[in-house]
Amino acid sequence: MQAYAIYALKRLAQFVLVVFIGINLAYLISHATPIDPVEQTVSAATSFGNASPEAILMMRASLRELYGLEGGAVSQYAAFWRRVLVGDFGPSLSAFPTPVSTLIGRALPWTVGLLSVSTCLAFALGNLLGGLAGYFRESRILKLAGIAAMAVHPIPYYIVAFVLLIVFGYLWPVLPISGGYRINTPWGWNAEFVLSVVTHAILPVASLVLVGVGGWFMGMRSLVSNIVSEDYVVYAELAGVSRGRILGAYVMRNALAPQVTGLAMSLGSIFNGAIITEQVFGYPGIGTLLIQAVHAGDYSLVIGIASVSIVAVSVAVLIIDLLYPLLDPRVKVA
Amino acid sequence: MFTVLRDLLRYRTEFRFGAILTGFIAAFAALSLVSPYPPHDQFVVPPDLPPSWSYWFGTTSRGQDVFWQLTFAIRNTMLFGLSVAVLSRLVSVAIGMWSGYKGGIVDRLLMSVNDTFIVIPLFPLLVLFYFVLRDRMSWPLLALAMASLGWAYDARLIRAVALSLSSREFTQQCVFSGMRTREIVFQEHLPYVLPIVFYTTMNNMNWSIGLEVTLSVLGFTDIDTPTVGVMIYWANQHTALVAGVWWWVFFPVLFVMILFIGLFLLAISTNEYIDPRSRLARMGGVSG
Numbered sequence: 001m002q003a004y005a006i007y008a009l010k011r012l013a014q015f016v017l018v019v020f021i022g023i024n025l026a027y028l029i030s031h032a033t034p035i036d037p038v039e040q041t042v043s044a045a046t047s048f049g050n051a052s053p054e055a056i057l058m059m060r061a062s063l064r065e066l067y068g069l070e071g072g073a074v075s076q077y078a079a080f081w082r083r084v085l086v087g088d089f090g091p092s093l094s095a096f097p098t099p100v101s102t103l104i105g106r107a108l109p110w111t112v113g114l115l116s117v118s119t120c121l122a123f124a125l126g127n128l129l130g131g132l133a134g135y136f137r138e139s140r141i142l143k144l145a146g147i148a149a150m151a152v153h154p155i156p157y158y159i160v161a162f163v164l165l166i167v168f169g170y171l172w173p174v175l176p177i178s179g180g181y182r183i184n185t186p187w188g189w190n191a192e193f194v195l196s197v198v199t200h201a202i203l204p205v206a207s208l209v210l211v212g213v214g215g216w217f218m219g220m221r222s223l224v225s226n227i228v229s230e231d232y233v234v235y236a237e238l239a240g241v242s243r244g245r246i247l248g249a250y251v252m253r254n255a256l257a258p259q260v261t262g263l264a265m266s267l268g269s270i271f272n273g274a275i276i277t278e279q280v281f282g283y284p285g286i287g288t289l290l291i292q293a294v295h296a297g298d299y300s301l302v303i304g305i306a307s308v309s310i311v312a313v314s315v316a317v318l319i320i321d322l323l324y325p326l327l328d329p330r331v332k333v334a
Numbered sequence: 335m336f337t338v339l340r341d342l343l344r345y346r347t348e349f350r351f352g353a354i355l356t357g358f359i360a361a362f363a364a365l366s367l368v369s370p371y372p373p374h375d376q377f378v379v380p381p382d383l384p385p386s387w388s389y390w391f392g393t394t395s396r397g398q399d400v401f402w403q404l405t406f407a408i409r410n411t412m413l414f415g416l417s418v419a420v421l422s423r424l425v426s427v428a429i430g431m432w433s434g435y436k437g438g439i440v441d442r443l444l445m446s447v448n449d450t451f452i453v454i455p456l457f458p459l460l461v462l463f464y465f466v467l468r469d470r471m472s473w474p475l476l477a478l479a480m481a482s483l484g485w486a487y488d489a490r491l492i493r494a495v496a497l498s499l500s501s502r503e504f505t506q507q508c509v510f511s512g513m514r515t516r517e518i519v520f521q522e523h524l525p526y527v528l529p530i531v532f533y534t535t536m537n538n539m540n541w542s543i544g545l546e547v548t549l550s551v552l553g554f555t556d557i558d559t560p561t562v563g564v565m566i567y568w569a570n571q572h573t574a575l576v577a578g579v580w581w582w583v584f585f586p587v588l589f590v591m592i593l594f595i596g597l598f599l600l601a602i603s604t605n606e607y608i609d610p611r612s613r614l615a616r617m618g619g620v621s622g
Contacts, residue, residue: 014449014450015451017447018449021451022450022454024453025459026459028460029459029463030466034425055616124553153598154594154598155544155591156544156548156593156594157548158544158548158551159547159590160545162551162566162587166575170575191607204607218602265452265453265487266453268452268456269455269456271455271457272457272545275455275457275458279528281622288368289463290461291552294464302462302465303460305458306364306458306459306461306462309455310454310455310458313453313454313455314453314454317453
């Protein structure tokens with residue numbers, strides 16, 4: 001138990017480091033550039049009509065306060081951290097006066113749902129097929145599956161989502177291509193609403209799974225084909241242990257540990273993919289909100305989403321890290 | 335190095351395919367040098383024409399020839415990927431080799447910073463970067479930003495190779511014979527690290543091109559420099575798919591997909607080639 005505590009403390013320190021560096025990067029990008037977001041917003045707002053100089057001055061002052069750009073560098077930096085730690089990023093400019101945190105809170109469940117379902121599916125499918133392909137090397141079907149997974153894998157999320165959108169939106173319109181549920185469907189745990197949520201999620205999930213599966217497939221296949229030649233596997237085969245048991249309990253069980261480490265490592269890029277996919281399908285999550293915020297020039301919302309994304313991904317990685325010893329009991333003292 | 339390339343071309347089908355696909359795209363990009371139209375000119379040809387003998391890939395709603403426009407787009411996209419890859423290689427080779435050679439506390443510190451950069455979701459940060467720069471966003475700035483954010487994963491791979499090298503006997507020999515650290519790392523270790531640098535370069539190009547396409551399609555880059563993403567962006571702005579101008583979208587998507595698969599095949603076949611375990615398997619040392 002003490003060994004686990006040390007391990008958990010180390011992972012916790014890593015989590016703090018990730019959040020620290022990530023938020024500092026966000027601060028650096030948003031503050032160290034020569035462009036003043038307040039002036040940007042003011043010029044964007046005044047370009048549509050004639051505003052009196054007094055109104056512009058008032059607007060400038062209130063925006064400075066709103067964005068936490070008052071005072072010197074140190075107090076700005078402190079204000080930035082306070083916002084992140086409290087989770088209060090001020091009111092959104094494009095949906096004034098709704099707080100940014102409310103908007104993010106509304107969008108976050110969609111992203112978390114999309115991301116967790118598609119990541120679990122891709123991980124399970126890729127590892128299962130990859131394990132089979134590594135163990136039964138002569139199988140034609142598995143070789144074909146490998147080639148298919150490898151062909152889709154290097155293509156970026158956007159392109160895959162876009163192709164699916166064209167195929168199922170224009171060429172063969174059977175699935176809904178936009179939104180998270182059917183409009184005008186009453187919210188609740190009834191069959192109609194749940195069904196509309198599921199059908200709307202099919203295409204976004206499918207594009208994330210299509211891209212994701214290849215990586216797990218190839219990783220698992222090469223791990224398994226190395227483990228297969230280990231002495232203990234050969235011994236088990238000679239001793240007449242059934243092939244299913246060898247593959248499941250002897251080979252893939254051991255190969256799973258590095259794959260889970262890989263999952264923690266690649267969560268950031270999977271998150272990037274989810275954001276982009278959401279935007280393609282107009283899914284009401286963080287990604288769509290982020291793009292809308294950029295188009296609307298909503299500074300506090302963009303900062304809020306960037307910070308929340310960093311913290312959310314780090315938390316997910318921390319959870320995987322903390323659960324990892326369950327899978328790999330060798331991690332006593334890392 | 336050249337014999338390795340020759341062997342790869344001769345014996346690895348994946349490498350051959352990758353080289354053919356990437357070479358085809360590179361040759362296509364080279365055609366931009368003989369383009370009859372400058373990349374920024376509009377309405378040089380009749381708009382919205384489907385593919386035909388005179389306009390192979392059709393024409394856009396902005397009166398541009400898709401074929402020649404695409405040569406510029408592919409060229410810029412490839413150059414972008416290459417510059418990000420080369421720039422970030424400087425960081426990842428330095429960090430990876432230093433961390434692997436030194437080991438101990440230096441290694442642990444560098445690797446936790448490294449893992450941080452792997453975990454942080456970069457897309458929101460790049461969007462934020464565009465958001466504060468807006469119209470001043472340019473191609474070199476984006477390349478610089480992506481290079482300074484995207485070195486971490488490769489540094490980890492390079493570090494693994496350097497770590498195994500540092501415990502080899504010849505390294506001990508070098509240390510005892512009085513070579514300086516810099517000499518050992520650059521003269522003795524670098525040749526062993528180069529194959530994995532090549533592998534990570536291909537991977538990094540795929541990564542950076544993918545992000546560039548994504549950011550451009552959303553309009554979050556300099557939308558006046560033609561790249562593949564910018565072409566799709568303008569096609570979307572003119573609602574090309576709804577208007578039935580499918581060739582404006584189809585050819586950029588097709589060509590960039592060929593490029594991705596080509597680079598990816600080059601990368602994985604080199605990686606398999608340099609991986610000692612699969613090398614053993616090839617020599618028949620491991621029964622399958």
